[in-house]
Amino acid sequence: MPEESGLARRAARRYSSGMTEDTDAILAKLPARLREARRAQGLSLDAVAKLSGVSRSMVSQIERGESSPTIATLWNLTRALQVDFAGLLEEGPARQIEVLRSGDVPTIEQRGSGCTIRILSPPEEAGRHEVYELRLSAGGVLDSLPHARGAREHLSVIEGEVEVTSGSGSDRLGPGDTARYAADVAHRIAALSPARAFLVVQDA
Known part of the structure; x- marks a missing residue:
């Protein structure tokens, strides 16, 4: 803990120094950079709140630029997001690529029968544009109730x-095939052999 405290003090001094030099410029960087760091980790606002001890509403307000974090709050957030405290405030090239490593992809094991779902889209896209990888064993089934109209x-x-199967229609797909179908009716994906597929869900 002494080493971490020393890092916090050094970062705090750097932060405080920058604040006296150009407060507006530094504060202008924080919302976007914190938001980018959270998305790069694939974390929701709720997840960041739990990891950092900072309330969800405060995290949201900081990301929207509606609240300026204290040094302690900023330190807790950067620790939770696994980013460098001081580097967050430095000038540098914008992040061009956000990477979610295979072992970090959120996975749902218990949805459907013989079906593993890996969530590839960021949390903020939930309910709008969702991307999944499906891994099904032979005979595995993913049954879904109707989504939004x-x-x-x-x-x-x-x-x-x-x-x-979508509504009363059904068809078979093999490697390289793509099906587009209504999801505002009951629908099902059933594996006739061990299968892997990518699923994109788009709400109207």
Whole structure:
């Protein structure tokens, strides 16, 4: 802990020094950079709040530029987001690529039968444009109730063979095939053999 405290003090001094030099410029950087750091980690506002001990509403206000964090609050946030305290305030090239490593992809194991769902889209896209990787064992099924009116799904099969059902229609897909269908009715994806596919869900 002494080493961490020393880092905090050094960062705080740097932060305080910068604040006296150009407060407006530094404060203008914080919202976007904190938001970028959170998205790069694939974290929701709720997740950051739990990890940092900073309330969800405060995290949201800081990201929107409606509140200026104290040094302690900023330190807690950067620790939770695993980013450098001082570097967050420095000039540098904008992040061009956000990477979510394979082992860090959120995964749902218990949805459906014989189906593992890996969530590839960022949390803020939930309910609008969602991207998933599906891994199904032979006979695995993903049954879905109707989504919002006008919602559609795009399923691209990478490996194996699946049967897609939307309402009263159904069809079989093999590797390289893509199906686009209504998702505002009951729909199902059933694996006829071990399969892997990418699913895009778009709400109207």
